[in-house]
Amino acid sequence: MKILLGISGGIAAYKTPELVRLLKKAGHQVRVACTRNALELVSRIALETVSGEPVLFETFSPRTHPGVEHIDLAGWPDVVVIAPATANVIAKLAGGLADDFLTTVLLATPAPVWIAPGMNTHMWEHPATLENVRRLTGRGVRVIGPDSGELACGTSGPGRMSEPSVIVRILEEHFTRPRPLAGRRVLITAGATREHLDPVRFISNPSTGRMGVALARAARELGAEVTLVHGHLEVPVPDGVVAVPAVSAMELHRAVFEWKDRADLLIMTAAVGDYMSASPAAEKMKKEALGATLTLQLVRTPDILAELSQPGNAPSGPGNRPGERRPILVGFAAETAGGDESRLLELARQKLSRKGCDALFANDVSLTGAGFAAETNQGVLLFADGCVVWVPQGTKDQVAVSLLESVVASLLR
Numbered sequence: 062m063k064i065l066l067g068i069s070g071g072i073a074a075y076k077t078p079e080l081v082r083l084l085k086k087a088g089h090q091v092r093v094a095c096t097r098n099a100l101e102l103v104s105r106i107a108l109e110t111v112s113g114e115p116v117l118f119e120t121f122s123p124r125t126h127p128g129v130e131h132i133d134l135a136g137w138p139d140v141v142v143i144a145p146a147t148a149n150v151i152a153k154l155a156g157g158l159a160d161d162f163l164t165t166v167l168l169a170t171p172a173p174v175w176i177a178p179g180m181n182t183h184m185w186e187h188p189a190t191l192e193n194v195r196r197l198t199g200r201g202v203r204v205i206g207p208d209s210g211e212l213a214c215g216t217s218g219p220g221r222m223s224e225p226s227v228i229v230r231i232l233e234e235h236f237t238r239p240r241p242l243a244g245r246r247v248l249i250t251a252g253a254t255r256e257h258l259d260p261v262r263f264i265s266n267p268s269t270g271r272m273g274v275a276l277a278r279a280a281r282e283l284g285a286e287v288t289l290v291h292g293h294l295e296v297p298v299p300d301g302v303v304a305v306p307a308v309s310a311m312e313l314h315r316a317v318f319e320w321k322d323r324a325d326l327l328i329m330t331a332a333v334g335d336y337m338s339a340s341p342a343a344e345k346m347k348k349e350a351l352g353a354t355l356t357l358q359l360v361r362t363p364d365i366l367a368e369l370s371q372p373g374n375a376p377s378g379p380g381n382r383p384g385e386r387r388p389i390l391v392g393f394a395a396e397t398a399g400g401d402e403s404r405l406l407e408l409a410r411q412k413l414s415r416k417g418c419d420a421l422f423a424n425d426v427s428l429t430g431a432g433f434a435a436e437t438n439q440g441v442l443l444f445a446d447g448c449v450v451w452v453p454q455g456t457k458d459q460v461a462v463s464l465l466e467s468v469v470a471s472l473l474r
Protein backbone atom coordinates (compact mmCIF):
# COMPACT_ATOMS: atom_id res chain seq x y z
CA MET A 62 0.00 0.00 0.00
CA LYS A 63 1.18 3.55 -0.71
CA ILE A 64 1.00 5.47 2.55
CA LEU A 65 1.51 9.20 2.89
CA LEU A 66 2.46 9.98 6.48
CA GLY A 67 1.54 13.52 7.47
CA ILE A 68 3.35 14.75 10.56
CA SER A 69 2.26 17.84 12.48
CA GLY A 70 3.89 19.66 15.36
CA GLY A 71 2.94 17.52 18.33
CA ILE A 72 5.53 16.17 20.73
CA ALA A 73 4.79 12.61 19.56
CA ALA A 74 6.41 13.57 16.25
CA TYR A 75 9.60 12.20 17.79
CA LYS A 76 8.05 8.71 17.45
CA THR A 77 7.42 9.01 13.73
CA PRO A 78 10.75 7.62 12.41
CA GLU A 79 9.76 4.41 14.22
CA LEU A 80 6.30 4.58 12.63
CA VAL A 81 7.89 4.93 9.18
CA ARG A 82 10.19 1.99 9.93
CA LEU A 83 7.31 -0.26 11.02
CA LEU A 84 5.15 0.68 8.01
CA LYS A 85 8.02 -0.09 5.65
CA LYS A 86 8.76 -3.34 7.47
CA ALA A 87 5.12 -4.31 6.89
CA GLY A 88 5.76 -3.92 3.15
CA HIS A 89 4.27 -0.47 2.51
CA GLN A 90 5.71 2.37 0.45
CA VAL A 91 5.93 5.45 2.66
CA ARG A 92 6.36 9.11 1.84
CA VAL A 93 6.37 11.88 4.41
CA ALA A 94 4.81 15.36 4.32
CA CYS A 95 4.97 17.50 7.41
CA THR A 96 4.33 20.92 8.84
CA ARG A 97 7.21 23.29 9.56
CA ASN A 98 6.43 22.96 13.29
CA ALA A 99 6.80 19.19 13.10
CA LEU A 100 10.42 19.65 12.05
CA GLU A 101 11.06 21.43 15.37
CA LEU A 102 10.22 18.13 17.09
CA VAL A 103 11.60 15.44 14.80
CA SER A 104 14.69 15.37 12.61
CA ARG A 105 14.16 15.68 8.90
CA ILE A 106 17.33 13.68 8.33
CA ALA A 107 16.03 10.81 10.49
CA LEU A 108 12.77 10.74 8.52
CA GLU A 109 14.52 10.90 5.16
CA THR A 110 16.90 8.14 6.20
CA VAL A 111 14.19 5.70 7.32
CA SER A 112 11.76 6.51 4.51
CA GLY A 113 14.39 6.76 1.78
CA GLU A 114 12.40 9.69 0.38
CA PRO A 115 12.67 13.47 0.68
CA VAL A 116 10.48 14.97 3.41
CA LEU A 117 8.10 17.49 1.87
CA PHE A 118 6.95 20.55 3.76
CA GLU A 119 7.25 23.61 1.47
CA THR A 120 4.41 24.66 -0.80
CA PHE A 121 6.64 26.98 -2.80
CA SER A 122 9.83 24.93 -2.90
CA PRO A 123 12.25 25.24 -5.85
CA ARG A 124 10.92 23.14 -8.74
CA THR A 125 12.66 19.79 -9.10
CA HIS A 126 10.28 18.72 -11.87
CA PRO A 127 7.47 20.30 -13.88
CA GLY A 128 4.07 20.02 -12.20
CA VAL A 129 2.61 21.06 -8.90
CA GLU A 130 4.16 19.08 -6.07
CA HIS A 131 1.24 19.10 -3.62
CA ILE A 132 -1.22 18.00 -6.31
CA ASP A 133 1.07 15.24 -7.56
CA LEU A 134 1.60 14.01 -4.02
CA ALA A 135 -2.14 14.22 -3.21
CA GLY A 136 -2.88 11.77 -6.02
CA TRP A 137 -0.16 9.29 -5.01
CA PRO A 138 -1.26 7.53 -1.79
CA ASP A 139 -3.81 4.79 -1.15
CA VAL A 140 -4.20 6.22 2.33
CA VAL A 141 -3.05 9.30 4.23
CA VAL A 142 -2.19 8.91 7.92
CA ILE A 143 -1.59 12.01 10.02
CA ALA A 144 0.39 11.13 13.11
CA PRO A 145 0.57 12.95 15.34
CA ALA A 146 -2.42 15.08 14.40
CA THR A 147 -2.23 18.30 16.41
CA ALA A 148 -5.31 20.17 17.61
CA ASN A 149 -4.31 22.78 15.04
CA VAL A 150 -4.09 20.45 12.05
CA ILE A 151 -7.38 18.76 13.05
CA ALA A 152 -9.05 22.21 13.16
CA LYS A 153 -7.61 23.15 9.78
CA LEU A 154 -8.72 19.90 8.19
CA ALA A 155 -12.22 20.31 9.67
CA GLY A 156 -12.39 23.88 8.39
CA GLY A 157 -10.92 23.13 4.97
CA LEU A 158 -7.90 25.40 5.43
CA ALA A 159 -4.86 24.90 3.22
CA ASP A 160 -2.25 27.37 4.43
CA ASP A 161 0.79 25.10 4.37
CA PHE A 162 2.07 22.12 2.40
CA LEU A 163 0.48 19.37 4.51
CA THR A 164 -2.99 20.91 4.77
CA THR A 165 -2.94 21.74 1.05
CA VAL A 166 -2.23 18.09 0.24
CA LEU A 167 -4.99 17.03 2.64
CA LEU A 168 -7.53 19.19 0.86
CA ALA A 169 -6.44 17.93 -2.55
CA THR A 170 -6.25 14.20 -1.88
CA PRO A 171 -8.99 11.76 -2.85
CA ALA A 172 -7.39 9.11 -0.60
CA PRO A 173 -9.01 8.11 2.70
CA VAL A 174 -7.57 10.05 5.63
CA TRP A 175 -6.75 8.61 9.07
CA ILE A 176 -5.67 10.72 12.01
CA ALA A 177 -3.85 9.72 15.20
CA PRO A 178 -4.40 12.72 17.47
CA GLY A 179 -1.78 13.53 20.08
CA MET A 180 -2.06 16.44 22.47
CA ASN A 181 -2.46 17.66 26.04
CA THR A 182 -5.70 16.47 27.72
CA HIS A 183 -7.23 19.98 27.90
CA MET A 184 -6.56 20.50 24.20
CA TRP A 185 -8.11 17.10 23.37
CA GLU A 186 -11.15 17.72 25.58
CA HIS A 187 -11.68 21.28 24.36
CA PRO A 188 -15.15 21.50 22.80
CA ALA A 189 -13.59 22.94 19.62
CA THR A 190 -11.31 19.92 19.19
CA LEU A 191 -14.07 17.42 19.94
CA GLU A 192 -16.42 19.20 17.56
CA ASN A 193 -13.74 19.21 14.84
CA VAL A 194 -13.09 15.49 15.32
CA ARG A 195 -16.85 14.83 15.11
CA ARG A 196 -17.03 16.80 11.88
CA LEU A 197 -14.14 14.87 10.43
CA THR A 198 -15.52 11.45 11.38
CA GLY A 199 -18.81 12.52 9.82
CA ARG A 200 -16.89 13.02 6.59
CA GLY A 201 -15.35 9.57 6.77
CA VAL A 202 -12.01 10.46 8.38
CA ARG A 203 -10.95 7.58 10.67
CA VAL A 204 -9.47 8.25 14.09
CA ILE A 205 -6.92 6.10 15.89
CA GLY A 206 -6.73 6.83 19.62
CA PRO A 207 -5.72 8.92 21.39
CA ASP A 208 -4.72 6.79 24.36
CA SER A 209 -4.84 7.77 27.97
CA GLY A 210 -1.65 7.93 30.00
CA GLU A 211 1.34 10.03 30.91
CA LEU A 212 1.78 13.04 28.70
CA ALA A 213 4.93 14.92 27.76
CA CYS A 214 3.62 18.01 29.56
CA GLY A 215 3.89 16.13 32.88
CA THR A 216 0.19 15.43 33.36
CA SER A 217 -1.76 12.25 32.83
CA GLY A 218 -5.01 11.69 30.92
CA PRO A 219 -6.44 11.18 27.47
CA GLY A 220 -4.50 12.72 24.59
CA ARG A 221 -1.46 10.54 24.12
CA MET A 222 -0.87 9.47 20.52
CA SER A 223 -1.32 5.72 20.05
CA GLU A 224 1.97 3.86 19.87
CA PRO A 225 3.39 3.41 16.33
CA SER A 226 2.96 -0.40 16.62
CA VAL A 227 -0.74 0.07 17.45
CA ILE A 228 -1.26 2.48 14.53
CA VAL A 229 0.34 -0.04 12.16
CA ARG A 230 -1.74 -2.93 13.55
CA ILE A 231 -5.02 -1.00 13.21
CA LEU A 232 -4.22 0.01 9.62
CA GLU A 233 -3.21 -3.54 8.71
CA GLU A 234 -6.37 -5.02 10.24
CA HIS A 235 -8.54 -2.52 8.43
CA PHE A 236 -7.00 -2.83 5.00
CA THR A 237 -6.65 -6.62 4.98
CA ARG A 238 -10.08 -7.46 6.36
CA PRO A 239 -12.54 -9.30 4.12
CA ARG A 240 -14.85 -7.23 1.91
CA PRO A 241 -18.02 -9.37 1.84
CA LEU A 242 -19.93 -6.74 -0.15
CA ALA A 243 -17.36 -6.49 -2.96
CA GLY A 244 -19.19 -6.51 -6.29
CA ARG A 245 -22.57 -5.83 -4.60
CA ARG A 246 -24.66 -2.71 -5.11
CA VAL A 247 -26.34 -1.30 -2.06
CA LEU A 248 -29.06 1.33 -2.09
CA ILE A 249 -29.69 3.13 1.20
CA THR A 250 -32.23 5.79 2.05
CA ALA A 251 -31.54 8.25 4.85
CA GLY A 252 -32.65 11.47 6.47
CA ALA A 253 -35.93 13.26 6.92
CA THR A 254 -38.37 14.04 4.15
CA ARG A 255 -40.08 17.43 4.07
CA GLU A 256 -43.69 17.75 3.04
CA HIS A 257 -44.15 21.33 2.00
CA LEU A 258 -47.35 23.20 2.84
CA ASP A 259 -46.10 26.17 0.85
CA PRO A 260 -42.60 27.24 -0.30
CA VAL A 261 -41.55 28.30 3.23
CA ARG A 262 -43.34 25.83 5.53
CA PHE A 263 -43.09 22.08 5.77
CA ILE A 264 -43.91 19.09 7.97
CA SER A 265 -40.91 16.96 8.84
CA ASN A 266 -39.35 14.88 11.65
CA PRO A 267 -36.18 14.93 13.77
CA SER A 268 -34.17 12.39 11.73
CA THR A 269 -30.57 13.53 11.22
CA GLY A 270 -29.67 10.82 8.70
CA ARG A 271 -26.79 9.61 10.91
CA MET A 272 -27.84 5.94 10.89
CA GLY A 273 -28.27 5.78 7.11
CA VAL A 274 -25.02 7.63 6.53
CA ALA A 275 -23.23 5.24 8.91
CA LEU A 276 -24.68 2.31 6.94
CA ALA A 277 -23.55 3.88 3.67
CA ARG A 278 -20.04 4.31 5.04
CA ALA A 279 -19.96 0.76 6.44
CA ALA A 280 -21.29 -0.76 3.19
CA ARG A 281 -18.65 1.16 1.25
CA GLU A 282 -15.94 -0.13 3.55
CA LEU A 283 -17.22 -3.68 3.18
CA GLY A 284 -16.64 -3.26 -0.56
CA ALA A 285 -20.08 -2.32 -1.93
CA GLU A 286 -20.95 0.26 -4.56
CA VAL A 287 -23.26 2.49 -2.54
CA THR A 288 -26.02 4.89 -3.56
CA LEU A 289 -27.61 7.05 -0.88
CA VAL A 290 -31.04 8.46 -1.64
CA HIS A 291 -31.43 11.09 1.01
CA GLY A 292 -33.80 13.64 2.40
CA HIS A 293 -32.58 16.35 4.80
CA LEU A 294 -29.28 15.28 6.41
CA GLU A 295 -27.40 16.86 9.28
CA VAL A 296 -24.22 14.93 8.47
CA PRO A 297 -22.25 14.88 5.23
CA VAL A 298 -22.47 12.09 2.66
CA PRO A 299 -19.33 9.92 3.01
CA ASP A 300 -16.69 9.95 0.30
CA GLY A 301 -17.13 7.35 -2.41
CA VAL A 302 -20.92 7.19 -2.05
CA VAL A 303 -23.25 8.34 -4.85
CA ALA A 304 -25.70 10.85 -3.36
CA VAL A 305 -29.22 11.24 -4.79
CA PRO A 306 -31.07 14.04 -3.01
CA ALA A 307 -34.86 13.92 -2.59
CA VAL A 308 -36.89 16.44 -0.61
CA SER A 309 -40.35 14.94 -0.18
CA ALA A 310 -41.75 11.43 0.29
CA MET A 311 -42.90 11.46 -3.33
CA GLU A 312 -39.44 12.44 -4.57
CA LEU A 313 -37.84 9.79 -2.41
CA HIS A 314 -40.33 7.21 -3.71
CA ARG A 315 -39.48 8.18 -7.30
CA ALA A 316 -35.73 8.00 -6.68
CA VAL A 317 -35.92 4.59 -4.97
CA PHE A 318 -37.96 3.14 -7.83
CA GLU A 319 -35.49 4.61 -10.33
CA TRP A 320 -32.48 3.04 -8.59
CA LYS A 321 -33.87 -0.20 -7.12
CA ASP A 322 -33.22 -2.40 -10.17
CA ARG A 323 -29.53 -1.58 -9.92
CA ALA A 324 -29.33 -2.72 -6.30
CA ASP A 325 -28.77 -6.11 -4.67
CA LEU A 326 -29.66 -4.78 -1.24
CA LEU A 327 -31.95 -1.90 -0.29
CA ILE A 328 -31.92 -0.55 3.24
CA MET A 329 -34.64 1.94 4.08
CA THR A 330 -33.54 4.09 7.01
CA ALA A 331 -35.04 7.35 5.79
CA ALA A 332 -37.72 8.82 8.03
CA VAL A 333 -40.28 9.22 5.28
CA GLY A 334 -43.32 11.37 6.05
CA ASP A 335 -46.54 9.35 6.26
CA TYR A 336 -48.69 12.32 5.31
CA MET A 337 -48.33 15.20 2.90
CA SER A 338 -50.39 18.26 2.18
CA ALA A 339 -53.39 17.51 -0.04
CA SER A 340 -52.86 20.81 -1.82
CA PRO A 341 -49.52 22.53 -1.19
CA ALA A 342 -49.71 26.23 -1.99
CA ALA A 343 -47.48 27.44 -4.82
CA GLU A 344 -46.97 30.76 -3.04
CA LYS A 345 -46.38 31.61 0.60
CA MET A 346 -49.62 31.47 2.58
CA LYS A 347 -50.23 34.81 4.29
CA LYS A 348 -51.14 34.78 7.99
CA GLU A 349 -53.42 37.75 7.42
CA ALA A 350 -55.45 35.74 4.90
CA LEU A 351 -55.43 32.52 6.95
CA GLY A 352 -56.71 34.01 10.21
CA ALA A 353 -56.23 32.64 13.75
CA THR A 354 -56.39 28.94 12.94
CA LEU A 355 -55.06 26.89 10.08
CA THR A 356 -56.66 23.56 9.21
CA LEU A 357 -54.56 21.30 7.05
CA GLN A 358 -55.81 18.51 4.92
CA LEU A 359 -53.21 15.77 4.71
CA VAL A 360 -53.17 12.67 2.56
CA ARG A 361 -51.15 9.47 2.94
CA THR A 362 -47.85 9.20 1.14
CA PRO A 363 -46.97 5.95 -0.65
CA ASP A 364 -45.63 3.11 1.51
CA ILE A 365 -42.35 2.52 -0.29
CA LEU A 366 -41.31 -0.66 1.54
CA ALA A 367 -44.71 -2.30 1.18
CA GLU A 368 -44.83 -1.44 -2.53
CA LEU A 369 -41.36 -2.83 -3.14
CA SER A 370 -42.24 -6.15 -1.56
CA GLN A 371 -45.44 -6.65 -3.60
CA PRO A 372 -45.89 -10.13 -5.10
CA GLY A 373 -44.23 -10.23 -8.50
CA ASN A 374 -41.21 -8.49 -7.06
CA ALA A 375 -39.67 -11.75 -5.84
CA PRO A 376 -36.38 -11.57 -3.96
CA SER A 377 -33.31 -11.61 -6.15
CA GLY A 378 -31.46 -14.88 -6.38
CA PRO A 379 -31.11 -18.01 -8.42
CA GLY A 380 -34.31 -19.38 -9.90
CA ASN A 381 -36.19 -16.10 -10.22
CA ARG A 382 -37.62 -15.23 -13.60
CA PRO A 383 -36.42 -12.05 -15.34
CA GLY A 384 -38.62 -9.14 -14.34
CA GLU A 385 -39.25 -10.66 -10.92
CA ARG A 386 -36.02 -9.46 -9.47
CA ARG A 387 -36.04 -7.04 -6.59
CA PRO A 388 -33.32 -6.21 -4.12
CA ILE A 389 -33.15 -7.80 -0.68
CA LEU A 390 -35.20 -5.40 1.45
CA VAL A 391 -34.27 -4.27 4.93
CA GLY A 392 -36.61 -1.89 6.70
CA PHE A 393 -36.10 0.27 9.76
CA ALA A 394 -38.71 0.95 12.41
CA ALA A 395 -38.52 3.62 15.11
CA GLU A 396 -40.85 2.35 17.87
CA THR A 397 -41.73 3.53 21.36
CA ALA A 398 -41.67 0.38 23.51
CA GLY A 399 -40.79 2.06 26.82
CA GLY A 400 -37.66 -0.11 27.23
CA ASP A 401 -39.69 -3.37 27.03
CA GLU A 402 -37.71 -5.71 24.73
CA SER A 403 -40.52 -8.22 24.19
CA ARG A 404 -42.85 -5.40 23.17
CA LEU A 405 -40.20 -4.04 20.78
CA LEU A 406 -39.85 -7.50 19.23
CA GLU A 407 -43.63 -7.84 18.89
CA LEU A 408 -43.88 -4.43 17.21
CA ALA A 409 -41.03 -5.43 14.88
CA ARG A 410 -42.81 -8.72 14.01
CA GLN A 411 -46.05 -6.90 13.20
CA LYS A 412 -44.27 -4.35 11.02
CA LEU A 413 -42.15 -6.92 9.22
CA SER A 414 -45.21 -8.97 8.24
CA ARG A 415 -47.13 -5.80 7.26
CA LYS A 416 -44.28 -4.54 5.07
CA GLY A 417 -43.25 -7.92 3.66
CA CYS A 418 -39.55 -7.08 3.72
CA ASP A 419 -36.74 -9.61 4.25
CA ALA A 420 -35.48 -8.12 7.50
CA LEU A 421 -36.40 -5.26 9.79
CA PHE A 422 -34.32 -3.40 12.35
CA ALA A 423 -36.43 -1.94 15.14
CA ASN A 424 -35.11 0.48 17.72
CA ASP A 425 -36.84 1.80 20.78
CA VAL A 426 -36.68 5.57 20.48
CA SER A 427 -38.02 5.97 24.01
CA LEU A 428 -34.60 4.78 25.29
CA THR A 429 -31.85 7.35 25.70
CA GLY A 430 -29.07 6.54 23.25
CA ALA A 431 -31.28 4.88 20.64
CA GLY A 432 -33.09 7.31 18.50
CA PHE A 433 -33.28 10.01 15.93
CA ALA A 434 -30.75 12.56 17.09
CA ALA A 435 -28.66 10.23 19.31
CA GLU A 436 -25.02 9.47 18.48
CA THR A 437 -25.62 5.82 19.45
CA ASN A 438 -28.20 3.19 18.62
CA GLN A 439 -29.31 -0.30 19.63
CA GLY A 440 -32.21 -2.56 18.77
CA VAL A 441 -33.36 -5.82 17.27
CA LEU A 442 -32.84 -7.13 13.75
CA LEU A 443 -35.62 -9.50 12.82
CA PHE A 444 -35.51 -11.68 9.71
CA ALA A 445 -38.54 -12.91 7.76
CA ASP A 446 -37.64 -16.52 8.71
CA GLY A 447 -38.08 -15.56 12.38
CA CYS A 448 -34.37 -15.33 13.22
CA VAL A 449 -33.68 -12.56 15.76
CA VAL A 450 -30.39 -10.70 16.34
CA TRP A 451 -30.16 -8.25 19.25
CA VAL A 452 -27.73 -5.45 18.44
CA PRO A 453 -26.20 -3.96 21.62
CA GLN A 454 -25.73 -0.23 22.14
CA GLY A 455 -22.83 1.21 20.14
CA THR A 456 -22.01 4.19 17.99
CA LYS A 457 -24.10 4.31 14.84
CA ASP A 458 -20.99 3.28 12.90
CA GLN A 459 -20.60 0.17 15.09
CA VAL A 460 -24.30 -0.68 14.83
CA ALA A 461 -24.12 -0.22 11.04
CA VAL A 462 -21.26 -2.74 10.75
CA SER A 463 -23.11 -5.29 12.98
CA LEU A 464 -26.30 -4.92 10.94
CA LEU A 465 -24.54 -5.34 7.61
CA GLU A 466 -22.57 -8.34 8.82
CA SER A 467 -25.81 -10.04 9.97
CA VAL A 468 -27.60 -9.19 6.73
CA VAL A 469 -24.70 -10.47 4.63
CA ALA A 470 -24.49 -13.69 6.67
CA SER A 471 -28.24 -14.41 6.45
CA LEU A 472 -29.39 -12.97 3.14
CA LEU A 473 -26.51 -12.32 0.77
CA ARG A 474 -24.46 -15.51 0.79
Ligand SMILES: Cc1cc2nc3c(=O)[nH]c(=O)nc-3n(C[C@H](O)[C@H](O)[C@H](O)COP(=O)(O)O)c2cc1C
Nearest residue numbers: 069070071072073096098099147148149150179180
Ligand atom coordinates in the same frame (compact mmCIF):
# COMPACT_ATOMS: atom_id res chain seq x y z
C1 LIG B 1 7.35 21.34 22.74
C2 LIG B 1 5.98 21.46 22.13
C3 LIG B 1 5.16 20.37 22.09
C4 LIG B 1 3.88 20.46 21.55
N1 LIG B 1 3.09 19.35 21.52
C5 LIG B 1 1.86 19.43 20.99
C6 LIG B 1 1.04 18.27 20.92
O1 LIG B 1 1.41 17.18 21.35
N2 LIG B 1 -0.17 18.37 20.34
C7 LIG B 1 -0.63 19.56 19.84
O2 LIG B 1 -1.76 19.60 19.32
N3 LIG B 1 0.13 20.68 19.91
C8 LIG B 1 1.34 20.64 20.45
N4 LIG B 1 2.14 21.76 20.50
C9 LIG B 1 1.60 23.00 19.95
C10 LIG B 1 1.70 22.99 18.45
O3 LIG B 1 3.04 22.81 18.05
C11 LIG B 1 1.14 24.30 17.90
O4 LIG B 1 -0.26 24.35 18.13
C12 LIG B 1 1.45 24.46 16.45
O5 LIG B 1 0.83 25.64 15.99
C13 LIG B 1 0.97 23.29 15.62
O6 LIG B 1 1.32 23.49 14.28
P1 LIG B 1 1.07 22.43 13.15
O7 LIG B 1 -0.27 21.83 13.41
O8 LIG B 1 1.09 23.24 11.89
O9 LIG B 1 2.18 21.45 13.17
C14 LIG B 1 3.43 21.70 21.04
C15 LIG B 1 4.26 22.80 21.08
C16 LIG B 1 5.53 22.69 21.63
C17 LIG B 1 6.40 23.91 21.69
